[in-house]
Amino acid sequence: MKIETKAVHAGDRKRIPGQPTPATTPIVTASSFVHESTATLDRVMGNEEPGWSYSRYGSPTNAALEELLCELEGGAAALACASGMMAVQTAFIAALTDRPKRILAASALYGATTSMLVKIMEPLGVEVAFVDICDLPAVERKIAEWKPGCVILETLSNPLLRVPAIDRIAQPARAVGAAMIVDNTFATPLLVRPLELGANLVVHSLTKFLAGHGDVLGGAIIADAAHAETLRGVSRISGPVLGPFESYLTMRGIKTFVLRMERQCANARRVAQWLNANPAVGHVHFPEGPAHPDADIIARLLPPDLFGAIVTFELKNGGREEVFRFMDALRLVVCGTSLGDVHSLLLYPAMASHRELSPIQRQRQGISDGMVRLCCGIEAVDDIIADLRQALDKSLASAVAVGPLAERQPLQ
Numbered sequence: 114m115k116i117e118t119k120a121v122h123a124g125d126r127k128r129i130p131g132q133p134t135p136a137t138t139p140i141v142t143a144s145s146f147v148h149e150s151t152a153t154l155d156r157v158m159g160n161e162e163p164g165w166s167y168s169r170y171g172s173p174t175n176a177a178l179e180e181l182l183c184e185l186e187g188g189a190a191a192l193a194c195a196s197g198m199m200a201v202q203t204a205f206i207a208a209l210t211d212r213p214k215r216i217l218a219a220s221a222l223y224g225a226t227t228s229m230l231v232k233i234m235e236p237l238g239v240e241v242a243f244v245d246i247c248d249l250p251a252v253e254r255k256i257a258e259w260k261p262g263c264v265i266l267e268t269l270s271n272p273l274l275r276v277p278a279i280d281r282i283a284q285p286a287r288a289v290g291a292a293m294i295v296d297n298t299f300a301t302p303l304l305v306r307p308l309e310l311g312a313n314l315v316v317h318s319l320t321k322f323l324a325g326h327g328d329v330l331g332g333a334i335i336a337d338a339a340h341a342e343t344l345r346g347v348s349r350i351s352g353p354v355l356g357p358f359e360s361y362l363t364m365r366g367i368k369t370f371v372l373r374m375e376r377q378c379a380n381a382r383r384v385a386q387w388l389n390a391n392p393a394v395g396h397v398h399f400p401e402g403p404a405h406p407d408a409d410i411i412a413r414l415l416p417p418d419l420f421g422a423i424v425t426f427e428l429k430n431g432g433r434e435e436v437f438r439f440m441d442a443l444r445l446v447v448c449g450t451s452l453g454d455v456h457s458l459l460l461y462p463a464m465a466s467h468r469e470l471s472p473i474q475r476q477r478q479g480i481s482d483g484m485v486r487l488c489c490g491i492e493a494v495d496d497i498i499a500d501l502r503q504a505l506d507k508s509l510a511s512a513v514a515v516g517p518l519a520e521r522q523p524l525q
């Protein structure tokens with residue numbers, strides 16, 4: 114079945130003997146489950162019989178969502194987690210359980226993932242190294258020399274939208290026995306399915322495109338067959354699980370995810386074209402066209418007409434003040450710290466997603482103080498563009514009225 118159909122049907126309609134089957138998955142809130150005999154409970158707890166015993170080990174609503182996620186990503190097992198960061202952390206634990214405690218990470222990652230590596234993993238004794246993940250020879254060299262236990266990267270990097278060659282990186286990683294973790298939050302399984310390209314563990318912030326409505330905080334890991342048991346074992350002990358209400362909302366969101374994502378990608382394409390032609394705008398980062406540094410990889414790995422819903426751009430000669438003025442002038446586009454919702458959302462990386470990095474670290478990653486990241490929603494694209502236009506005009510006009518930054522007097 115195609116992904117559009119799986120998104121609507123997978124995971125639903127589990128038969129309950131002697132009862133009518135709910136057409137959509139209900140919310141089951143129980144934390145423990147009662148069986149007809151202690152012997153049955155014993156078999157369920159020992160995994161000799163399917164069923165539920167205690168919701169940290171698995172529960173009906175989560176299991177339905179996990180089955181759906183497995184179908185979307187082509188995995189053998191999935192785990193719904195309490196947040197995207199919990200999914201990242203659990204994926205590290207699952208990947209490193211029986212491997213050398215060395216993580217090779219893309220130098221451009223979501224800020225909290227970088228922080229987790231340097232502020233949590235390193236102090237715990239895990240060695241961490243960073244590499245420009247789009248420099249394939251450098252990645253191959255580092256993997257062969259350093260023999261990491263795991264490699265982590267993002268399908269579309271945050272916020273610069275670089276596209277690493279997942280398939281080519283998977284080969285040397287496999288050769289040294291390293292597990293490859295791919296954060297597929299920005300691309301979603303509609304654009305890329307990393308397990309098909311050789312990844313071992315896919316992570317998602319469900320908070321974003323999959324749940325899609327700005328009302329869920331959640332994450333997920335989808336594992337290949339080789340990591341399915343380890344993932345289940347780690348989860349049973351550490352209990353990173355999502356609550357049943359959030360699982361239900363996520364399943365409900367995923368039913369329309371393909372429709373939303375297609376519209377959001379189309380909107381982003383139009384917005385990127387408009388921004389490219391706007392003299393008030395500096396560099397526009399969008400993974401389309403022959404000028405993009407990863408054009409060959411994009412042609413190989415992404416669908417011909419879907420490039421994601423995110424456009425990152427710089428205000429010409431802009432810094433923090435100009436960005437704040439621009440953001441305060443937006444009327445339709447929501448200024449927040451997320452992405453993937455039905456409404457367009459604009460984020461200032463230096464203040465939000467990459468706040469925890471030092472200015473030097475941000476500069477090294479190419480994240481300037483004049484850069485903003487827009488995730489297009491499902492609104493009419495003309496309305497999104499009209500809002501961007503009026504906000505750019507307004508922020509430029511007030512910059513002229515106030516005068517160049519250096520000449521301004523501090524407020525008394």
Ligand SMILES: Cc1ncc(COP(=O)(O)O)c(C=O)c1O
Pocket residue numbers: 196197198199223225267271296298299317318319320330331332451466
């Ligand atoms: C690429 C990426 N991965 C992981 C996360 C973390 O997700 P969450 O906020 O659900 O913990 C985010 C959050 O913005 C993200 O953008």
